[in-house]
Amino acid sequence: MCGIGGFVDYEHDTRGYGPVAERMKRTLAPRGPDAEGQFCDLDAMLVHRRLIVIDPDGGQQPMTSSDGNTVLIYNGELYNTEDIRHELILRGHRFAGHSDTEVVLHAFLEWGTDAFPRLNGIFAFAIWQKAERRLTLCRDRLGVKPLFLAHTGGGLVFGSTIGTVLCHPEVEPVIDEDGLRSLLLLGPARPPASGVFRQIDSLLPGHYAILTPEHYTDAAYWKLEAHEHPDDLEATIERTRELICDAAQRQLVSDVPLACFLSGGLDSSILSMLAARDYAARGETLHTWSVDYRDNDKYFTKSSFQPNSDNAYIKMMADTLHTAHHNVVIEPEALCAALLPATDARDLPGMADVDSSLLLFCAEVKKGGTTVCLSGECADELFGGYPWYHREEILFEDTFPWSRSVGLRLGLLAPDVVRDGSAFVREHYLSTCRRAEKLPSDSKKDARMREMFVLNLDWFMATLLEGSVAGGYGRRYPRCSRAKRKRGASAPLFCIPVKASPQSRRDDRHIIDFLRVAAAGQVVDRRV
Template sequence: MCGITGWLHYDRNGKDNVNQIETMMNTLQYRGPDDKRIYTDQHISFGHTRLIVIDPAGGQQPMQKEYDGNRYVLVYNGELYNTEHLRLQLKKCGHIFRSHSDTEVVLTAYIEWGSRCVEKMNGIFAFAVWAENDQTLYLARDRLGVKPLFYTETTEGFIFGSEIKALLAHKSVSPIVKEEGLLELFSLGPSRTPGCGIYEGIHEVKPAHTMKITRMGIKTTHYWNVKSQSHLDSLEDTTNQVKSLLYHASQRQLISDKPVSSFLSGGLDSSALTAIAAEECKEKLHTFSIDYEENDKYFKTNDFQPDTDKKYIDKMRDTFNTEHHYETITIDELIHMLQESVLARDLPGMADIDSSLLWFCRKIKQQAVVALSGECADEIFGGYPWFYKKELMEKKGFPWINSLQQRHSLLNEKWKNRLNIDEYAYMRYLNTIKDTPLSGNETKQEKSHKEMAYLNMNWFMQTLLERKDRMSMRASLEVRVPFADHELVQYVWNIPSEWKRLEGKEKGILRKALEGVLPSEVLYRKKNPYPKTHHPDYTNKMTEKLSEVIDKKDAPLYELIDPKQLKQLVQSKGASFPYPWYGQLMSGPQLLAYFWQVNYWLEAYNVKIS
């Protein structure tokens, strides 16, 4: 994976922008620590930082190619999983390749097929192509939004980058947050409306969208969406097809010039990928898990997390003979990483849910460059409670946000009067529901299920993909997500909801497909959320840490939050906020950590609230 950035100005020579594009590029150094290069020419400047996984010599960027009298230049972040198939097609069209990198295939695909090239690609990507003769800039993002791409338009031209920080490094872009940005944070956060960058004027290319920028303006195209149609396969055929698609997706994503490892929590999703990788890899598979110091002593069972991961991890390790690495994070390390996880996102995120993952990815990177991860399985197969609990299915709003009134009550009087949190969240919910792709033949139950699945694909899944990208790339670790394969997603979209909950189990059809692959203890294990610490030291230290913030009369947090509410939150050690902030996550001391992050973000980025 890589970091990309660029600047287009039709009234300026790009060769005069060397210092500016280098500054923007350098903010993304950790996304690509192995190499960095720039390209400047008339009107355009590109910057690229590279994490080398395939073809060290042949995949250098920005990549240039001349064809039919036109020069094309590419910056690309991602991984193409049908590289050889496309290369063969392009060779038949008369194209000659000088490397075996997927980068050259992406660029040549654009040369041959233009803006429709993305329809032929299977992969995770965000890229930009400059066509010199046409004076056209083309941007594209993968179907499920695994790889990020932000942009802004200013009086100084069109600016884009893999992360917001690259845009903020441009002299014409300021860290201003207005009412809409605050509504995003307090109504929806840590989710964001697709396309919204929180900061004023900063946007994100939506998943499955392309943009073409010319002197005449900008044209945006939505090139892919799930398609609803009748599911005609039998249960047996459906089970076999799910297994086949998952295997093929995983096999494609195991292609690398560097060894591939796997996250392993002992849950269904990571275990499925581990089993496939262990079977396919020639060398012994390295697997990794995270836990918290003294978790065996302080762990508390609940309905969502009845037990810890270790015995299931041990079973997977023994069954598939993996080289397993148990990583244990201390409380001090967990707290220390809160600051850097904000820098990774350029926004407040998910508190220690982020900081622990960032630490974990750093540990993995010490021994691996590429890792498989199980994100997206719950969203496409229906693994969350809101897919099957009647009261959550029928809720008119995002089922993972149950704290809107409480969120609103935390605001100071100025923003309490100006921000209509409930209405904003409800309208975002309605706008998504009405866009759900339906065939018109769905039963009431199937319509409701597809609406819930579409909500999850566009919101909850995007939040988790963003988290995984920012934390892993901050650690210079490439993470691949086979469950986000668009062919698998499309097929599963039309599977009847009762099969997705086959035999009364969440993700029932996936479990059925993995019979004979996984040990029964793992196959039928109840879904567990991402682990958190129950250590009292964490609660006490976060209480102290946020206390130090609110003791300062000029704390930036007071620009937004009511002092009395903050004091009550600290005195109760987070218990005064009765619901998790997001889904089943971010309650108690995690909420203290979140507000510490909000304060740090306002301070570190010198955010101007307007």
């Protein structure tokens, strides 16, 4: 990953804000440990910290157009880089290197904001046009890469982290009543447009914003839509297989060591299988990584989220795929000691031991020489891995399924700590449900599934992806590819039983057969 930050001030000379820029870069150093850069003119200050993955020399940032007018700082990865590069070359563009950053810059020069729907990847970036005195911000469709902002008297401050935005002297670290409600009643999630602190917002996923001396605008370049699904079961299975394979293949491109997380579940097993096949074809061995905890075998208790321990399935897949496997064992004392550093890395209270274990695990992965890892995360949201997708008593509960204890939380607080807490949570829940498009042909369950799909994308998945970023390495999420989401938007429902419901063993035999081809049969049986 990388980190971006900066500000525009139409009333003051930003060249006098050098110390602010330095503080911003320090907040971004954990995201980008390899290099840094800075741009400054009368109106704008842009800073960048880089984790080098592609084109070490040609991908330096900030990156400026050949005429010197357009400056880009970019955090993310593009997975259709070569497709767009080829089209741009046919239109007369010439490239100095092979980085995706350069492709994003040229795409904007060619198509302006119409370039954004063409980008298949995870990203957040800022573009400054000197002559026009115009700042453009953009964020990927699912919001995998964060982008926070705050309006100031003379313009706007932005950054990859809340701490980056708080570096500006006009942004105060003040939490108002809405922020307190978010922390205490919705945490670790937060409203999609909120940065929790009073002045700080989050640019919504699939949106871009433009700032000029005259106005500020925010618009969507993508949104999730509901469509009738035209394919039969066999065609759906085949198309899903094609999309999973394509997404994985596109994300194996790297100029630095790449590995896979392997938990022994369906998601990471399929990705590891696809990556291992690619590596074997090149005569190379894929490295895989897993995490465990001291005495986990003694104290493990099954739950609806995890029916059994990972270890046997991890070994099974590592042996089957002939990977060079690494297992990191975390000590309970270290896990507790990392709770506060993990909170600092997120900038907000988060998922406690989930965040701290991720912080420690990723630090070990980085020490082991791996810079980029493929992760199976996001598949549970898209393919129905959570209990609330298939247990109807949870599915039809009229609230956030992972945060059903608002009354309990309120009961722990003094009466005057937060006001109208239940109404606050209720309105955020209902507004999210209203954003879910429905079809006239939807049954009651289908309509609720679509609401649950949006609730997961906007809230639960975002919370998981905002986990620890300290560690100086990059995670890739093939399940977040544009092609898969486009298909899933029209038919998330068919695949809900694939991962979780015992009924799928009888009703969706063809899907299970497909998964048996993709991964060891025992791993499939583990989940279904």
